Amino acid sequence: MxxxxxxxxxxxxxxxxxSVDLHAQAWVEAFAHFGIETEHAKVRSQIGKGGDQLLPVFVDRDRVKREGKAMEAYRSDLFKRNFLDKxxxxxxxxxxxxxxxxxxxxxxxxxxxxxxxxxxxxxxxxxxxxxxxxxxxxxxxxxxxxxxxxxxxxxxxxxxxxxxxxxxxxxxxxxxxxxxxxxxxxxxxxxxxxxxxxxxxxxxxxxxxxxxxxxxxxxxxxxx
Structure with a gap:
């Protein structure tokens, strides 16, 4: 050094x-929109990763390939709409x-x-x-x-x-x-x-x- x-x-x-709790809540709600149940604490522990690394923790590999981009886009829009101003x-x-x-x-x-x-x-x-x-x-x-x-x-x-x-x-x-x-x-x-x-x-x-x-x-x- x-x-x-x-x-x-x-x-x-x-x-x-x-912003960590807000990002976590946005992911929880986005996952719920796609029928995936998650716990806020477990999602929160993954915040700091981008969606490319976070999604595979909660979604199986094949579904990530099929719907991962849609899930990330939905989460991004949801965050801007409901959480960004907080x-x-x-x-x-x-x-x-x-x-x-x-x-x-x-x-x-x-x-x-x-x-x-x-x-x-x-x-x-x-x-x-x-x-x-x-x-x-x-x-x-x-x-x-x-x-x-x-x-x-x-x-x-x-x-x-x-x-x-x-x-x-x-x-x-x-x-x-x-x-x-x-x-x-x-x-x-x-x-x-x-x-x-x-x-x-x-x-x-x-x-x-x-x-x-x-x-x-x-x-x-x-x-x-």
Whole structure:
């Protein structure tokens, strides 16, 4: 690892936005529409993956091939219609991003979300002017825990590379995907995943939420 972190790559859902339960509920209702019964807690535990990785947990392989795209499209439309306007930022996102930029570091967003959702989130967070690089589901063949989204972010950050960069995420899927791309991860607890699970997955440090990371920036791994 280089002595200085020059780029910080953020997951969005559960890391910057209080949206995990909303995404889970949208999936539960979408599955129900297709006659599939699921439990909210079980679906919630899979949030952080994109639909390509989440669907096979609840739907058999042949049906995913037949109806997977229709299920994803229905869920996406349902989320935008009934849940998107309920998403709220966690405290401290804008101050954290301002601090990072003041320190001369570059900010990237790496999400499994659709491009229009991510664009909306940047406006909701009020950070569009501070973000240099954004990746969405359009930039990755496979979603987390595969590394595609982080690899895409690194490609856009070039000439900065994995040695210069650090991920901030809220799920084990973020940590696993980042590690496969050669990136260390600071875990945040605001997405609802336990510190034990995040540390077991390989997080190099833990913060409560963006505000906590901002308040303790000077002593965090981002500042080294």
């Amino acid at each position: 280089a002595s200085a972190v020059r780029a910080v790559i953020f997951d969005i859902d559960g890391t910057l936005l209080d 998403v709220r930022p966690f405290p401290g996102v804008r101050p954290l991003f301002e601090r990072i930029r003041t320190e001369g570091q570059t900010i990237a967003l790496a999400s499994s979300g659709k491009a229009d959702e991510v664009a909306h989130y940047k406006e909701l967070l009020g950070v569009a002017d501070l973000v240099s690089v954004t990746t969405t589901s359009d930039d990755a063949e496979r979603s987390k825990p595969f590394p595609d989204i982080f690899a895409s972010a690194l490609a856009k950050l070039a000439p900065l590379n994995a040695w210069d960069s650090m991920v901030v995420g809220d799920t084990a899927y973020d940590v696993q995907a980042a590690a496969k791309a050669g990136l260390p991860t600071i875990g945040v607890l605001c997405g609802g995943v336990s510190e034990t699970e995040l540390r077991t997955a390989g997080c190099v440090a833990i913060a409560s939420d963006p505000q906590d990371l901002c308040d303790r920036y000077g002593e965090s791994l981002l500042a080294r």
